[in-house]
Amino acid sequence: MSLTYRQRRFTALEAAGWSERAAAYDRLTGRVTAALAEPLLDDAGVAAGARVLDVGCGTGAVCALAARRGALPTGVDVAAGMLAEARRRHPGLAFAEADAAALPFPAGSFDAAVGNFVLNHLPAPEAAVAELARVLAPGGALALSLWDLPARNRWLGIVGEAIAEVGVPTPAEIAAGPASYRFAERGALLGLLRGAGLTGARVREVSTVVRCAGPDELWEGLLCGSVRASTTILRQPQAVRRRLREAVERRARAYRTRAGLELPARAFIGAGRVR
Numbered sequence: 514m515s516l517t518y519r520q521r522r523f524t525a526l527e528a529a530g531w532s533e534r535a536a537a538y539d540r541l542t543g544r545v546t547a548a549l550a551e552p553l554l555d556d557a558g559v560a561a562g563a564r565v566l567d568v569g570c571g572t573g574a575v576c577a578l579a580a581r582r583g584a585l586p587t588g589v590d591v592a593a594g595m596l597a598e599a600r601r602r603h604p605g606l607a608f609a610e611a612d613a614a615a616l617p618f619p620a621g622s623f624d625a626a627v628g629n630f631v632l633n634h635l636p637a638p639e640a641a642v643a644e645l646a647r648v649l650a651p652g653g654a655l656a657l658s659l660w661d662l663p664a665r666n667r668w669l670g671i672v673g674e675a676i677a678e679v680g681v682p683t684p685a686e687i688a689a690g691p692a693s694y695r696f697a698e699r700g701a702l703l704g705l706l707r708g709a710g711l712t713g714a715r716v717r718e719v720s721t722v723v724r725c726a727g728p729d730e731l732w733e734g735l736l737c738g739s740v741r742a743s744t745t746i747l748r749q750p751q752a753v754r755r756r757l758r759e760a761v762e763r764r765a766r767a768y769r770t771r772a773g774l775e776l777p778a779r780a781f782i783g784a785g786r787v788r
Contacts, residue, residue, distance in 0.1 A: 516614065520636035523690040524591060524612065527634055530740030531571070532594025538572055541734020545668070545723050546630050547574040549658060549780055552719050556784040557625040557656035559584050566623045566648060568613045568641070569631030573599030576606050579627075587623075589616065613641035621650040630780070632659045632705075633693045642709040649787045655711060656784040661718070662697050667768065668723040668776035672735055672742050675760035681749060687741045702783040711785030719782055725774040728762045735761075 516524065531538075539547075553575065559565050561583030567575045570588025572595060579586040580603075589611040590596050599608050611617050613628070614637050626645045635641045645655050663670030696702045699716045706714040725731040736743045746757055768776045 516612075516637060519689040522686050523636050526686050526690075526744070527740055528591040528593070530744060531590075531592035534737050534740070534743075535572060535592065535594040535598040537737035538595075538598075540737050541723070541725065541730065542738025543572060543574065545721065545778060546571075547578075548721050549719055550575045550578050550629055553627050553629055553656050553658050553782055554579055554582065556717070556782050557627050557654045559625050559627070563624040564622065564650075566616075566618070566626040566645070568616075568626065568628040568645065569634060570599060570608065571595050571629075573603045573606060573608065575627060575629050576608075577603050580606060584625075589613070614644055616644050616648050618648045620647050621653075622648045624650055624653050626653070626655045628657045630658050630660065632657055632696055633691060636691055638691065638696070638705065639708060642705055646709045646711060646787050651788065652786055654784060654786050655706070655709075656782055657702075657706075658719075658780050658782045659696055659702070660694070661779040661781060662694055665779045666777070668731075668778050669742075671761055671764035671776075672739075674764060675757050676742070676745060678760050679753060679756050681745060681753065681757065683745060684748060687744060690741065693741070696783075697781065699781070702781055706783050706785045710787065712788060714783065714785035716781050716783045718779060720777065720779045723774075723776040723778050724772070725776075727773050728765055731765060731774055731776075732758055732761060 563584040565579045565584045565586045567588040570590050576586040576588040587607045589609050596608050660666050702716050703714050768774050
């Protein structure tokens with residue numbers, strides 16, 4: 514599939530942004546997403562000997578977990594910096610630069626495909642899911658995770674609320690991207706999977722807790738572990754950034770514990786099989 518100019522521009526923003534943040538990604542976001550990799554692989558039925566494609570592989574955490582199960586993973590990402598970090602951390606695994614909507618693999622190349630929190634980064638999600646289905650062998654499984662709505666996913670929700678409170682405008686190239694929570698509803702995610710021809714489509718909820726030592730770790734982790742939110746924040750004057758940080762910290766107080774902060778995080782995993 515050929516992307517439009519706006520879609521290509523957004524993809525380039527994401528690729529550059531994640532490349533810049535690759536080394537620091539695990540300060541917070543990488544730890545959170547890796548914690549939900551196990552149920553994702555479970556829902557894709559990943560076991561020993563399975564050929565697995567991980568789309569939006571980032572620093573390679575899901576691929577490494579699949580390899581520990583005895584599977585044969587291949588990770589792809591549009592961010593060259595993320596791929597460099599993945600290869601450094603996991604030198605024995607296969608990684609390639611590729612767009613989810615135009616995968617460089619023949620039909621039927623994999624027994625399973627997964628995408629850990631990649632859907633909201635794809636400018637053409639329907640095309641990407643159809644492409645993932647194409648590269649699966651008959652009976653192969655696809656599993657995709659994505660975050661729930663901000664009201665139930667507080668570690669990200671408080672950031673969006675702070676940006677709205679301060680009244681910070683969204684940069685044009687970010688506004689051109691996909692809606693972050695378009696599929697954060699059971700029916701919408703089921704529709705996406707069924708629209709790609711998957712059978713036995715199902716969606717379940719998974720929850721975890723994001724733990725931070727305090728507001729500093731939360732703030733710095735968010736800046737290192739997001740592209741759209743952090744780009745929006747970092748383009749503001751220092752005075753506006755201070756107001757944004759104060760708004761985030763004020764909301765984070767509701768989640769204080771003796772150990773620091775514990776913020777609820779909830780996601781969906783949607784899965785199905787090709788015929």
